Amino acid sequence: MAAAMQLNTLMSNMFATGLLDDQFQQLQMLQDPSAPDFVAEVVTLFCEDGERIIGELAKLLDKPAVDFDKVDAFVHQLKGSSASVGAQRVKNTCIQFREFCQGKSRDGCLKTLDAVRNDFYDLRSKFQTMLQLEQQVQASFYPKQ
Numbered sequence: 001m002a003a004a005m006q007l008n009t010l011m012s013n014m015f016a017t018g019l020l021d022d023q024f025q026q027l028q029m030l031q032d033p034s035a036p037d038f039v040a041e042v043v044t045l046f047c048e049d050g051e052r053i054i055g056e057l058a059k060l061l062d063k064p065a066v067d068f069d070k071v072d073a074f075v076h077q078l079k080g081s082s083a084s085v086g087a088q089r090v091k092n093t094c095i096q097f098r099e100f101c102q103g104k105s106r107d108g109c110l111k112t113l114d115a116v117r118n119d120f121y122d123l124r125s126k127f128q129t130m131l132q133l134e135q136q137v138q139a140s141f142y143p144k145q
Contacts (some may be wrong), residue, residue: 004138010130017089019123024086040131046085047124053078054117061109071109072101078116089119 014020031038053074060071079094081087094118100108 001140003133007130007133007137010126014126014130015134016087018092019089019119019126020042021088022084022086023083023088027085032085041136042085043127043131044053046087047127048122050090050124054113054120057113059118061106061113065108066104066106068101068104068109072098075101075116087120088121090116090123093119104136 015024027042028039035075056074057071060067060074069070075094075097079091079098082094084089093112097109097112097116100112
């Protein structure tokens, strides 16, 4: 039961600090016995895509001539996937990032890339802990024979 308490505390903290919003709860409600790993799969895809997109953004912003339209397209993609999993802080940082893209501000984009990277990796770390705790909770309810 310790894992269940840790999981509840972690989730409460993620909502209280604005990392997650109500959309994540909507996502959890889609999980049912026919798709018991649904949330884990969605979260894992979000983390993989987010890491890839942040890498692409860093490469694009490192070029001498920044293609702000490409940067904006990647930020828009990250914003959309963040919104769909309820990653509120990442989504909000992406909104600021897009404003700097539209203003063609390399410095603003670089600063916001750092912020989105911090928000994303903080969330990813907590998602990984959440998934580990969920496995522990499931194992305690359904011990292997």
